[in-house]
Amino acid sequence: MKTLAATRTDGLGGRLLAMVNAKCLADKMGCRFGFTWNRRSIDMQFHSVDPVDKVFAGDFIEKHWLGEKIDTARFSVLDGIRFTRSSLMADARRNGYEGWICDNFRILKSYRQDWFKAMLPANRSARSRHRTFGTFGFSEPVRATIAAAGRPQFSRPMAALHLRSGDIVHGHYRSELEFCDKVIPAPLAKAIVMKLASKGLATLMIGQDRATLDYLKSETGAFVADDFGAGQFEDETLKAFFEMALMARCRQIHAGSSVFATIASVMGGIQVIRPKAVFGERGTATAILDELKARQSDYHPLEAAFGYQAAFVLTENSIAPARARGILEKAAALDPQNPAYALKLAAGYFRERNYRDGEAVLKAFMLKEIDARVEGFMRILQVLTHSSSHRQMMAGDFELYFAAGKAGHPYAAACSAHILRTAPGRIEDALAMATLSLEAEPTNRLFRDVELAVRTAAAADDSALLRG
Numbered sequence: 001m002k003t004l005a006a007t008r009t010d011g012l013g014g015r016l017l018a019m020v021n022a023k024c025l026a027d028k029m030g031c032r033f034g035f036t037w038n039r040r041s042i043d044m045q046f047h048s049v050d051p052v053d054k055v056f057a058g059d060f061i062e063k064h065w066l067g068e069k070i071d072t073a074r075f076s077v078l079d080g081i082r083f084t085r086s087s088l089m090a091d092a093r094r095n096g097y098e099g100w101i102c103d104n105f106r107i108l109k110s111y112r113q114d115w116f117k118a119m120l121p122a123n124r125s126a127r128s129r130h131r132t133f134g135t136f137g138f139s140e141p142v143r144a145t146i147a148a149a150g151r152p153q154f155s156r157p158m159a160a161l162h163l164r165s166g167d168i169v170h171g172h173y174r175s176e177l178e179f180c181d182k183v184i185p186a187p188l189a190k191a192i193v194m195k196l197a198s199k200g201l202a203t204l205m206i207g208q209d210r211a212t213l214d215y216l217k218s219e220t221g222a223f224v225a226d227d228f229g230a231g232q233f234e235d236e237t238l239k240a241f242f243e244m245a246l247m248a249r250c251r252q253i254h255a256g257s258s259v260f261a262t263i264a265s266v267m268g269g270i271q272v273i274r275p276k277a278v279f280g281e282r283g284t285a286t287a288i289l290d291e292l293k294a295r296q297s298d299y300h301p302l303e304a305a306f307g308y309q310a311a312f313v314l315t316e317n318s319i320a321p322a323r324a325r326g327i328l329e330k331a332a333a334l335d336p337q338n339p340a341y342a343l344k345l346a347a348g349y350f351r352e353r354n355y356r357d358g359e360a361v362l363k364a365f366m367l368k369e370i371d372a373r374v375e376g377f378m379r380i381l382q383v384l385t386h387s388s389s390h391r392q393m394m395a396g397d398f399e400l401y402f403a404a405g406k407a408g409h410p411y412a413a414a415c416s417a418h419i420l421r422t423a424p425g426r427i428e429d430a431l432a433m434a435t436l437s438l439e440a441e442p443t444n445r446l447f448r449d450v451e452l453a454v455r456t457a458a459a460a461d462d463s464a465l466l467r468g
């Protein structure tokens with residue numbers, strides 16, 4: 001029997017969601033379900049994951065646990081391509097696979113049971129995932145925690161609001177603009193609470209930053225998890241299950257694309273509502289900016305900066321460049337170490353063919369990184385070409401950098417050389433840009449490093465051609 005394996009190694013929510021998807025799919029296809037999980041606790045900066053026997057019951061582990069990891073060479077990987085049971089089985093027979101790694105969060109939307117289902121937009125997976133979650137064998141402490149979350153009485157109909165922050169707002173992910181959709185910015189919370197109140201719903205706020213929760217509770221009268229007994233759990237994993245189970249009892253869940261909120265929706269069989277569905281893109285940005293205009297100092301600087309970031313991402317292509325620049329400048333003032341703001345500010349100037357001011361932004365940030373002795377290749381360059389979900393978040397700005405580099409601006413040329421070095425078949429163009437920057441400032445250490453990296457890549461390409 002072939003195996004569908006969930007093998008994620010990130011936080012609790014991500015692991016559970018992959019497991020729900022893999023088991024749901026395995027049950028539909030008549031395959032074996034398996035999962036990997038660590039034997040010891042793992043402590044990350046913003047997450048902790050308990051060992052397998054603290055989360056799951058012994059019989060569930062014995063039946064489904066594949067160990068801490070599997071030999072990935074013996075498994076294929078399920079991605080977003082549409083498939084049926086017969087197409088997968090044929091693929092497995094042809095290639096000798098033991099099964100498939102099933103870590104893509106959207107994988108159920110790719111499964112088609114037959115021709116008729118293929119004509120539908122996607123499988124209706126929400127109900128199936130809810131039923132599948134109910135078949136998980138959790139440990140006795142986890143089961144008791146989930147049961148405890150079912151005992152408090154809600155005095156009014158309740159909606160949950162998940163304010164994820166952690167590594168996306170306070171950690172390095174804040175430089176990757178793709179994560180704006182994963183978080184409801186704290187400065188948007190008041191508008192959501194007011195909207196829910198207008199519909200007769202009280203709000204339960206779940207979040208990672210206690211100071212922000214306390215502030216918003218005092219301002220809005222919303223409830224927090226401690227009002228219903230979350231304080232009794234010192235263990236972070238048990239507290240997480242308690243909070244997810246509380247959210248699962250609510251009428252609605254308002255959240256970004258955070259998997260923590262998604263697991264709560266799976267537990268309760270209820271929908272997650274995104275802010276854009278309530279206010280629209282422009283309305284969401286306006287609510288954030290209005291709150292920050294009035295009360296910016298009430299928020300942690302990084303929470304406020306992320307609010308500006310979210311407003312910028314929502315409106316970048318629909319407002320005047322000067323307006324977008326003003327939003328970014330406020331974010332950069334609160335979070336001056338964030339390279340994404342410098343890159344976007346420079347691109348905005350380049351879009352207006354104001355190469356001088358865009359170059360000045362890049363130069364100031366890059367010199368600051370050099371002065372701070374940032375180890376390895378400059379972080380601003382890494383952010384510029386960072387790829388996620390098979391795309392580069394800054395790719396829409398690349399041509400603007402190329403134009404600025406060709407116009408004789410050495411910092412834009414260095415950025416362009418780095419972009420082109422990472423693009424297939426563009427090494428010669430990268431060398432031209434690297435040479436332009438180095439000729440402008442032959443003693444510039446950054447430009448020398450960029451030029452060396454490009455020449456190393458070119459040599460590697462030449463060696464590959466000779467071997468071929």
